[in-house]
Amino acid sequence: MRFRLTRDQEALREGMRELLGRRFDGAALRAAAGAPARLDRRLWRELGAAGFFALRLPEADGGVGLGLPEAVLVFEEAGRALLPGPLLATHLAAAEVPGAAMGETVVARVDGGLAEWLAEADAVTGDASGALPVRSVDPLTPLHRVPGPAAGPADPVAVLLTAAEQLGTATRACELAVQHARTRVQFGQPIGAFQAVKHLCAELLVRAETARAAVYAAAVTAAPVDIAAARLLADEAAVRGARDCLQVHGGMGFTWESEVHLHLKRAWVRAQRGGGNTESEEMLAVELLG
C-alpha cells in the first residue's frame, strides 16, 4: 500500500499550479469577478494544450492516457484557483465532442436542472431546450435553469471531479484564513493568536485533510460508494470552509473586493451538481445494509 502521490503525480500537480498561478492569479480572479462573465478562450486553449481536457483519453486517440487520480489532482488545482468555465463539462465531453479535447470547443452540460456557461458554449451535452437564464449567485458562473424531468443517477466521474474542485476550494479557504490570521493585528497581536480564530483555522484544516483522503481514495477505487462519500466530505469541507474563512476575515470578508465570497459562492454552485447530495447520502445509507 502506497497511498501517497507518486513523483509524477506531484509533478503534474505542480505543473498545473504553476500554469494557473501564471495565467489566472488573484488579480485576474478579481478582474474577472468585476466584469460580466466571459470565457477566456485563449486560456481555454492553453488548458487544452496542457492536457486538462484530454487527460484521460488514451494516447492512441491523442490523449494524455492518464487516469482518475491524475484528473482529480488537476481539478483540485482548478478549484483552488477558482478557475471559471465549464471545465467539467468540457473534460467529460473530450471523447465525443470534436475540439473539446484540445480546448477548441467549449462544452456546457445540463446537470441537476441547471446548466453552467450555456451561452458561451459551442456545444451542449444533455437536453437544454427551454433553458432560461438566471441571475447567478456566483458572478463567475453564469447559470441557466433547465426545465424537464430530473435526469437519472448522477455520473460518478462528474461527482468525483466536482468533489476534487471542492477539495481545492477547501484547501484554498484554509490557506487564506491562515494567511489573514497571521497578519491581521487586533488587541496588539495577530488575530491567529486568539483561540477562537485559531480553532476555526484548525477545523478548516481537519475538514480539508479528511476530505482529501476520501477524494483521493475514491479516485483510486472509482467505486460509486467511495465517490459518494468523497462528495459529502468535500462539499462540507468547501462550503463550511469558505464560510469560516469569511468569518476569519471580518468585515473584509463581506466585501466584493476580497476573494473569499467567490470561493463560497462557487462551492454553493458545485454543491448543487447532481441535484445536491441526497442521492449520495441515500446510496451510503443503503450500502450499510450490505
Added chain:
Amino acid sequence: MDLSYTPEEEDFRARLREWLAKVLPGLPPKPRPEDWPGRRAYDLGWQRTLYDAGYADVHWDASPTTRLIFLEETERAGAPYVGANFVGLLHAGPTIAAEGTEAQRARWLAPILRGDEVWCQGFSEPDAGSDLAALRTRAWRDGDDYVVSGSKIWTSHAEVADWCELLVRTDAQAPRHRGITWLAMPMDAPGITVRPLRTLAGSAEFAEVFLDEVRVPVANRVGAENDGWRVTMVTLSFERGTAFVGEVVACRRVLGELARVARENGTWDDPERRRRLGRLNAEFRALWRLTQWNVSEAEGGRVPGVGGSVFKLRYSHARQELYDVAAAVLGPDALDLDRPWVLDRLSSLSYTIAAGTSQIQRNIVAERILGLPKGR
C-alpha cells in the same frame, strides 16, 4: 497512489486470519467489567497467546502497514483489545526501548511482550491535566533511591498494574519543562495508595494514586535526571498513525448493525435519520482512508506526529456522533443501560478529553501545522 497490498502483506493477512480463526474459539469467556483481576488475567493471557504465535511485537518492530493489517484483522475477527497491556505496549515499552539502558530493556521489555506485567501511566495530576508540565509530584535523591511524594489522577488500570511510568519533578527551580524526570515505579512499593474513581459509565476505569515517600531506585530512571519531558515526548512521537485502526473498523461494524436495527424498528423510513446514517458511513470511510494515508506517510519515513492530531480530532467527534445516531435509532431504548450501545455512548464521551482534549488538539494543529502564533 496505490491502495493495494503487496503479496507479502496479503500473505501476512491470510496467515493471521487463519490463526485467529483457530485460536479465538478457544478463548475463555470475557470477564465482567468490574472484575479487575479477571480482566488483568484475560488481557495478559491474550498477550501471551500473541507472544507464543510470534505476533507480540507487532506494535514495535513491524512496518506500519503490517501493523495496520494486524489491527484491522484482529478487530474484524473479534479478538480481544490490548486492554491492560495498553501502556506497556504503546507508551512505556517504546520509551524504554528508545531511551532505556541495555539492563533496563532486558528487565522490562520481555515481560511486556510475554504478557507478564501490566503498566500504567502516572502523568496527569489534580493540577496538571492539559498543562502537563505543571506537574508537582516531587522526587528527591536519598542514596540510591528517589523518594517520591505527591498524587496522580485519572491513572487507568492503576489497580492492576505492576509498574507505573511516572513523571516527577526533580528540580523545582528549573524552567518547568527542564525539571521533570521519568521513573519506572513498582506499584507494590510501600507508600502507594490507589483509590479507584468511578466513571460516568458506572465502572472504575481509572484511579487516584497517592504517593507518600515512595522509594524508587535511581536505577529505575529512564533518561537523564531532569530530561523526563523529552523522554516523554519521544514516546508520544511513537504514534505511527495506527492508534485507532481497530476502533475505526469496530465503528464501521457498529454502523452496519445500527442500519439493520433501524430497518427493523422503522426509523429507517425517516429520511432524516436514514441519511444521517449515510453521512456517518461517509465519515468512517474517510477516516479509514485517512488512516491508510497516515500509515503510508509513516512507511515513507515521515512521522505523522501532528497528523495524528488531525485524525484524533475528527475521529473522536465522529465516534460521539455515531453513538448519538445510535440513540436516535434506539429511541426510548437509548435510556436502558442493558441495551447495546448505551454504555458505548457513555464511554464515547471520554474521547474528546483523554490523551489531549479536542481544544488542545486544535491548538496543536493550529500552532504546529498551520504556524499560527501562540496566544499570550
